[in-house]
Structures are given as structure tokens and as C-alpha cells.
Amino acid sequence: MPESQELAAGKFSTWLISTRTALKKDSETDVPCGECNACCRSSQFIHIKPDEKDTLAHIPEELLFPAPGLPKGYVLMGYDENGHCPMLKKGACSIYEYRPATCRSYDCRIFAATGIRISGKDKALITQQVQRWKFSLADSEDIKEQRAVQKAASFLTNKSKLFAPGELPENSTQLAIMSIKVYDLFLEEGEQSIDDTKRVKAIMQTWERFDAKGEKL
Numbered sequence: 001m002p003e004s005q006e007l008a009a010g011k012f013s014t015w016l017i018s019t020r021t022a023l024k025k026d027s028e029t030d031v032p033c034g035e036c037n038a039c040c041r042s043s044q045f046i047h048i049k050p051d052e053k054d055t056l057a058h059i060p061e062e063l064l065f066p067a068p069g070l071p072k073g074y075v076l077m078g079y080d081e082n083g084h085c086p087m088l089k090k091g092a093c094s095i096y097e098y099r100p101a102t103c104r105s106y107d108c109r110i111f112a113a114t115g116i117r118i119s120g121k122d123k124a125l126i127t128q129q130v131q132r133w134k135f136s137l138a139d140s141e142d143i144k145e146q147r148a149v150q151k152a153a154s155f156l157t158n159k160s161k162l163f164a165p166g167e168l169p170e171n172s173t174q175l176a177i178m179s180i181k182v183y184d185l186f187l188e189e190g191e192q193s194i195d196d197t198k199r200v201k202a203i204m205q206t207w208e209r210f211d212a213k214g215e216k217l
């Protein structure tokens with residue numbers, strides 16, 4: 001398939017609810033990647049939690065190192081001199097059945113949905129893939145929700161100075177995910193009139209609530 005060809009990303013509102021559910025439950029996402037393995041070839045550090053025992057049993061110990069700032073047992077897997085994951089063999093994941101939860105939940109459509117650009121020159125392959133995704137905006141719900149997600153992303157990106165140091169994630173993936181978690185604050189048509197300071201407070205509260213265990217979507 002030519003790399004410029006469009007890829008159907010699905011109906012926006014359907015994608016949004018399933019993505020928010022997966023983020024809430026920390027579960028796997030169903031991404032129609034086809035033959036794309038750009039995220040396995042883009043110099044990514046893969047986080048692996050201590051309870052991912054099957055995964056850890058299938059990765060040679062020498063490829064793992066302690067994850068900075070996290071408790072003992074949390075590890076990272078790096079990449080080779082070409083930026084490829086060491087478990088990528090002959091163009092395919094050699095431990096697919098046992099791949100880390102990070103890989104199972106990765107969905108580069110978050111960048112197409114939010115309009116946030118993935119940071120890093122070494123992420124060009126993912127950027128190309130992101131440009132191919134096209135969401136279906138079949139009804140007014142899709143349009144309203146995509147607009148709200150993009151407004152959330154734009155607020156977090158352009159008004160980052162309003163947040164206290166350390167409050168916002170630094171990496172573009174986490175910023176896109178945060179936009180998806182707090183997008184509902186941007187759904188109302190008249191929300192432009194809301195004071196920025198109140199908006200920042202509401203964003204932080206919504207974000208914490210989303211991540212709180214037991215809280216419903």
C-alpha cells in the first residue's frame with residue numbers, strides 16, 4: 001500500500017468512546033494498523049510494569065533497565081542503533097502474543113484526533129502514519145466531539161504557561177491523551193467566555209477524576 005494512501009480511522013465519536021474506555025480501564029485498544037509497524041521503529045522506550053510477568057519472561061533481561069523515577073520492578077526496553085525495538089524481527093513483533101501493555105494500548109490516532117504533533121525528529125515514521133488517518137465525521141455528534149477534543153488540545157498547548165510547573169505532561173503522547181480525558185469541558189458552544197484560571201482548575205480536577213479508580217466515564 002502506498003504510504004500516502006488514506007486510512008479509515010473510524011467514526012469519530014465511536015473511536016472517542018472506545019479510546020476513553022480503554023484509557024479508563026487501562027485496557028488494550030483495537031487499532032487497524034495493517035502492516036504498519038512505525039511505532040516499533042521510532043526510537044521509543046517501552047514501559048513495562050512488574051506485573052507483566054508473561055511479557056518479562058519473553059524479553060532477554062539484558063534489554064531491560066530500571067525506569068527512572070518509578071518504583072523498583074518498573075523497567076524500560078530501549079531500541080537499537082536504527083531506532084528499532086529489539087523484539088522487532090523480520091518486520092514483525094517476535095513476542096506479539098506477549099507484547100507489553102504499552103504496545104497493546106498505543107494508538108497513533110490520538111495525534112490525528114487532537115491535532116497535536118508528535119515530538120522528535122526520530123518520530124517521522126509515526127508522523128507519516130498519522131497524516132494518513134482520516135476519521136469519519138458522519139453526524140453532528142462527531143463534528144462537535146472532534147471540535148471539543150481539538151479545542152482541549154489547543155488550550156493545553158497554547159496556554160501551558162497558565163499551569164503550575166510539572167502539572168502538564170511534557171511529552172506529546174501524554175498531552176494528546178490528557179486532551180482526550182478532559183475534552184468534555186470544551187463541548188459547550190459558549191465555553192469561550194469561561195475565565196482561563198477557572199478553566200485550568202476544571203481541567204486539573206477533570207483529569208484527576210478521570211484517572212481515579214471507580215469513577216465512571
Ligand code: SF4
Binds near residue numbers: 089093094099
Ligand atoms: S514489543 Fe513488539 S509491538 Fe512492542 S515495540 Fe517491540 S516489536 Fe513493537
